[in-house]
Amino acid sequence: MLRELIRVIGSGEARRIRLHLAAVLWHAVSQGVVFVLLVPLLRALLRGETDAALRWLAALAVAAVVTGVAYYVQALLGFRTAVAATGALYRRLGDHLGDLPLGWFAAVRLGSLTRLATAGVGEVTVVFAHLVGPLITAVATPLTVLVGMAVFDWRPALAMAATVPVLYAAYRWSTRVLAETDADVDAAIGRSNDRILEFAQRQSVLRAFGGGRAHQDRLDEVLVGQHEAGRRQLRRNSLARGLFGGAVQLSVTFVLAVSALLALGDTADVPQFIALAVLVVRFAEPVSALGDLGGSLRTVKARLAQVREILDVPPLPEPGRPRTPAGSRIELVDVRFRYPGSPTDRFLLDGVNAVIPANGVTALVGPSGSGKTTLTRLIARFWDVDSGSVRIGGVDVRELSAADRTALVAPVFQHVYLFEGTIAENVRLGRPDASDEDVAEAARLARVDEIVHRLPDGWDTRVGEGGAALSGGERQRVSLARAILKRAPVVILDEATAALDSVNEAAITDTVRALAGRCTLLVIAHQLSTVVDADRILVLDGGCVRESGTHQELMAVDGLYRRFWSERDRVGGWRLKSG
Numbered sequence: 001m002l003r004e005l006i007r008v009i010g011s012g013e014a015r016r017i018r019l020h021l022a023a024v025l026w027h028a029v030s031q032g033v034v035f036v037l038l039v040p041l042l043r044a045l046l047r048g049e050t051d052a053a054l055r056w057l058a059a060l061a062v063a064a065v066v067t068g069v070a071y072y073v074q075a076l077l078g079f080r081t082a083v084a085a086t087g088a089l090y091r092r093l094g095d096h097l098g099d100l101p102l103g104w105f106a107a108v109r110l111g112s113l114t115r116l117a118t119a120g121v122g123e124v125t126v127v128f129a130h131l132v133g134p135l136i137t138a139v140a141t142p143l144t145v146l147v148g149m150a151v152f153d154w155r156p157a158l159a160m161a162a163t164v165p166v167l168y169a170a171y172r173w174s175t176r177v178l179a180e181t182d183a184d185v186d187a188a189i190g191r192s193n194d195r196i197l198e199f200a201q202r203q204s205v206l207r208a209f210g211g212g213r214a215h216q217d218r219l220d221e222v223l224v225g226q227h228e229a230g231r232r233q234l235r236r237n238s239l240a241r242g243l244f245g246g247a248v249q250l251s252v253t254f255v256l257a258v259s260a261l262l263a264l265g266d267t268a269d270v271p272q273f274i275a276l277a278v279l280v281v282r283f284a285e286p287v288s289a290l291g292d293l294g295g296s297l298r299t300v301k302a303r304l305a306q307v308r309e310i311l312d313v314p315p316l317p318e319p320g321r322p323r324t325p326a327g328s329r330i331e332l333v334d335v336r337f338r339y340p341g342s343p344t345d346r347f348l349l350d351g352v353n354a355v356i357p358a359n360g361v362t363a364l365v366g367p368s369g370s371g372k373t374t375l376t377r378l379i380a381r382f383w384d385v386d387s388g389s390v391r392i393g394g395v396d397v398r399e400l401s402a403a404d405r406t407a408l409v410a411p412v413f414q415h416v417y418l419f420e421g422t423i424a425e426n427v428r429l430g431r432p433d434a435s436d437e438d439v440a441e442a443a444r445l446a447r448v449d450e451i452v453h454r455l456p457d458g459w460d461t462r463v464g465e466g467g468a469a470l471s472g473g474e475r476q477r478v479s480l481a482r483a484i485l486k487r488a489p490v491v492i493l494d495e496a497t498a499a500l501d502s503v504n505e506a507a508i509t510d511t512v513r514a515l516a517g518r519c520t521l522l523v524i525a526h527q528l529s530t531v532v533d534a535d536r537i538l539v540l541d542g543g544c545v546r547e548s549g550t551h552q553e554l555m556a557v558d559g560l561y562r563r564f565w566s567e568r569d570r571v572g573g574w575r576l577k578s579g
C-alpha cells in the first residue's frame with residue numbers, strides 16, 4: 001500500500017512518508033524490546049537475584065526512555081505527514097480535475113465526487129496520523145517479542161509461531177467482511193447524497209408539478225437503505241471483530257498451555273516460564289488491535305482506489321509547442337465524434353464540414369439531438385474529436401495552450417450557473433481586472449443595467465446559490481454580460497433564449513445584434529425568429545451540415561430550414577377557443 005499512497009499523493013512527499021515509517025518501525029521494535037526485557041527482570045526477581053534484577057531494570061529503563069522518544073518522534077512526524085499529504089493530495093486532485101475534459105463532469109454523480117473530494121481525502125491521509133503507527137506496531141512488536149522469546153526458550157516460541165497462520169487467516173477473513181460492509185455503506189451514502197442534492201435543487205419543479213411526495217418517497221427509500229446498510233455493517237463487523245478476538249485469545253491460551261505443560265513436566269525453568277507467560281500476554285495486546293486496524297486499512301484502500309480511478313482519467317493532452325491563432329475564423333473539417341462510453345458505434349457528428357467567418361453571426365439550427373450543442377462544445381474543447389479537426393484562427397484547438405483556448409472562447413449555455421455572491425462579482429468573473437467603465441459597458445450591452453436599476457441593492461444584490469434569487473432571463477443576461485466582459489474573440493450562445501419570456505428574449509436578441517461585428521458569434525436557437533438576421537445559418541441534421549446560407553437563401557429552396565419555418569407558422573396559428 002505504501003507504493004500506492006506515494007503514487008496517489010505524489011512523489012514530492014515520498015521522503016517524508018518514508019521517514020515517518022522508519023520512525024514508526026523504530027518505536028515498534030523498541031516497544032518489543034521493552035516487553036522482552038521483562039522476562040530476564042521477572043526471572044531474576046522470582047529467583048531472588050537482586051543485583052541481576054537491578055541490572056535488567058536499568059536496561060529496561062533505558063529501553064523505555066528510547067521507546068518514549070521514538071513514540072514522540074513518530075507521532076509528531078505522523079501528524080506533520082498527514083497535514084502535508086492532505087495538502088498535496090488536494091492540490092493534485094484539484095489540478096487533475098482542472099485538466100479533465102469538461103464533458104467528463106456531465107457523466108459523474110456530484111454527490112459521490114463531493115464526498116470523495118472532501119471526506120475521502122481525509123480518510124486516505126489520516127492513515128499517517130492514526131493508522132500507520134498502530135498497524136506497524138501490531139506486526140513489528142509481536143515479531144520482536146517472538147524473536148526474544150526464542151532466545152530464552154525455543155519451545156514456547158515455536159508454539160507461538162504455530163498460531164501465526166491461524167491468526168493471519170482470521171485477520172484476512174475479518175478484514176474482508178469489514179471491507180464488504182464498508183463498501184455497501186459507502187455506496188448507500190453516495191446514493192443518499194445524490195438524492196438529497198437532487199431533491200434540494202429541484203424543489204421549484206417538484207412543487208410546481210406536485211411531484212414532491214413521490215420524490216420524497218424515493219428520498220426516504222435511499223435514506224432507509226443507508227440505515228439498513230449501517231445496521232448490516234454493525235452486525236457483520238461485530239461478528240468479524242469478535243471472531244478475530246476469539247482467535248487471538250485461543251492462540252494465547254494455546255501458548256500458555258504449552259508453557260504450563262513444560263513447566264509441570266520439570267523440563268523447563270519455572271520462573272522463566274512465568275516470565276514468558278507475561279510476555280505471551282503482552283504479545284496478544286498489539287495483535288488484538290489488528291482486527292479494528294484491518295477494517296480501517298481496507299477503507300483506506302477503497303478510498304485510494306477511488307482517488308486512483310479519478311487520477312487515471314486521462315486529461316486533455318496539451319501541445320508541447322502551442323501555436324498562436326491568427327484571428328477567430330472557425331473551421332470544421334470532416335469532424336466525427338461520439339461520446340466516450342457510447343453504447344453504439346454510430347457517430348453523433350459524422351463528417352461535419354463548415355466555415356464560421358470571423359466577426360460574423362452564424363446560427364446553428366436543426367432538430368433536437370442533431371448535435372448542435374455537441375458541436376459548440378467541441379469548439380470549446382470539452383472533448384476531442386474522434387477524427388477530423390476543429391480550427392480557430394487556422395490552428396487546431398488541440399494545438400492551442402489551455403490559457404489561449406480559454407481566452408479565445410466565451411460560452412453562454414442554456415442552463416446558466418451563477419456563483420453565490422453579488423451581481424457585480426458574477427459579471428466580473430469574466431475579467432476580474434476590468435475597469436468599472438468596462439463592466440458598465442458589458443452590462444449595457446447585455447441589458448443587465450436594467451436589472452440593476454430596479455433592484456434595491458443594485459450591483460450589490462446577492463444572487464443566491466446558483467443564481468436562485470434571479471429569474472431565468474435575468475441569469476441569462478448576467479451570464480451574457482460576463483461573456484461580453486471577457487472580450488473573447490469567439491462567443492457561443494447555446495439556446496440562450498430558450499424558455500425565456502418575450503421581454504428577456506428581446507433583450508438578448510438585441511444583445512446579439514449589438515455584438516455583431518465585435519466577435520465571432522455562434523448562436524444556437526430553436527426560436528428561428530432570433531436567427532433571421534444571422535450572416536449565415538447552418539442546418540444540422542443526421543450528424544452533418546445539410547444546408548447553409550442566409551435566411552433568404554434557405555427560404556428560397558425546399559429544404560429542412562424552410563420546413564422548420566412552415567411548421568413554426570402552422571404552430572403559431574394555433575388559437576385557444578372557449579367552449
